[in-house]
Amino acid sequence: MTDATAVAPASQPPMSGGRRSFAWLGVVPFLLFALLALILPTLEIVIGSFTDQNGGFTFANIANLFQPSILAAYWISIRISLASAFLGCLFGFLIAVAVGLGGLPPWMRSPILTFSGVASNFAGIPLAFAFLATLGRLGLVTVILRDWFGVNIYALGFNLLSFSGLTITYLFFQIPLMVLIVMPAVDGLRREWREAADILGASSFQYWRMVAIPILWPSLLGTFALLFANSFGAVATAYALTGSSLSIVPILLFAQIRGDVLQDPHLGYALAFGMIVVTGIANGIYIWLRVRSERWLK
């Protein structure tokens, strides 16, 4: 429907005619900005990852990525992103359904959405501090569990500076982001569909499995891809939480840019290029699925 409104004025351009050929000049400042601030710097990295020390073309840098330490960094990054995206989608969806389908009083909708806006932007360094103060060794929850319930989560193997700790922390911005994105899709579920299913004798479970979930599927999967990319590129939270002790790709790249820890600048380019490829694939899936899901939301 976006396209329909956009194309409508095109059929009757008001002042085109002879001056039309110069109209593109109006977007030159924007294109120049995009070129200098976004496209050229990215191309520099992409080209750098395919050149050797003497400037010749090579696949060696990409091939060098396939060494155990770097593969391990990608693997744990991807695992954290998958886990936080999956759990973010699941809980975010449950909250959106609880808010959108009338399980909660209507007045709670607005505060929940506002809070989601705040929490989805509350990332980076302060988020790490918040979780250190909560689930760190002397954090509030850690202490309460230890003193009141006799459960020492650190003795049980929990560590905030680990896969599970980072995933729990990332959920703080992933869940609200999911709520914000999936809310319109949940609102788009028509009451008639539910009623029709009821009349045909469907149980609640059957309605969800055979009507609602298939309709929402593209937007759920699409948002999953977006959340994946969102946590895959995040540096600040992980860096403030773990320093460089947990070797995920963005942290490795951060250390590489600061001090060439890989001792090969071109391998650094390749590392960055790999990040673009991963987030690019995730976002490609998101855009493709969003286009597919929009036809249900008209």
Place this chain on the structure above:
Amino acid sequence: MKRNSLWSWIVLVLAVLYFALPLIGTFEFSLKMRRGVYSFDAYRVVLADPRFQSTFLYSVTMALCTIVLGIVIVVPTAYWVRLKLPRWRPIIEFITLLPLVIPPIVVVFGYIRLYNTSSWLPLTGSAWGTNVLLAFGYATLSLPYMYRAVDTGLRAIDVTTLTEAAQSLGASWLTIMARVILPNVSVAVMSGAFLTFAIVIGEFVMAALLSRPAFGPYMQLLGANRAYEPAALAVIAFAITWLCMGLIQLVSRFSKASPARI
């Protein structure tokens, strides 16, 4: 829909626990600096720190510069695309979404390589040049949100009619932009601006890698060396984010109260 109620409440309680505990925990921790009693000592120490003041001021200044840069780049472009170049729309929209695909750390890596001291445009050679580079980086971060906000704002007004009316009254392009279009999308621009502010104020990666004295790197440094002050900083940062989102709500509610001015 009564059957949804029970598990809806369970979900809500779990969500409130998960989201409230870190906030309560942080706040409680930030009050514990003085042994045995709750006090606002950590806040007093942080707020009195000259480095806090200078880095915070720096980041606020950068945020304002980024907002101005963003408005100058986005508003005329979105307007022009709606008015004259509807066919360019997919391309422009694609570019505005690129910052979601390319992680900020990769963009700033590119800056360091492309604009280093031995390049054709040695921006990283001077503090001023690096500030410009940082503002550019921040503007790319806010581009997806800013563009979408402004474009949605433009959808609500009749761009063509407004432009023709202004032109028939003899207005120049600059006058049209500043006195017709901008006031009509001011709510959208302000929403984008507050969101930009919230993003820029605590940003870490770009500022750290460009070695600028911004608030994000200061927080990280403090976090690595102190115990209670970081919690106080987290509370302050959360309050700022909340304030920005609250202001967005406020301006959009204000706009709904007053009828469109066409």
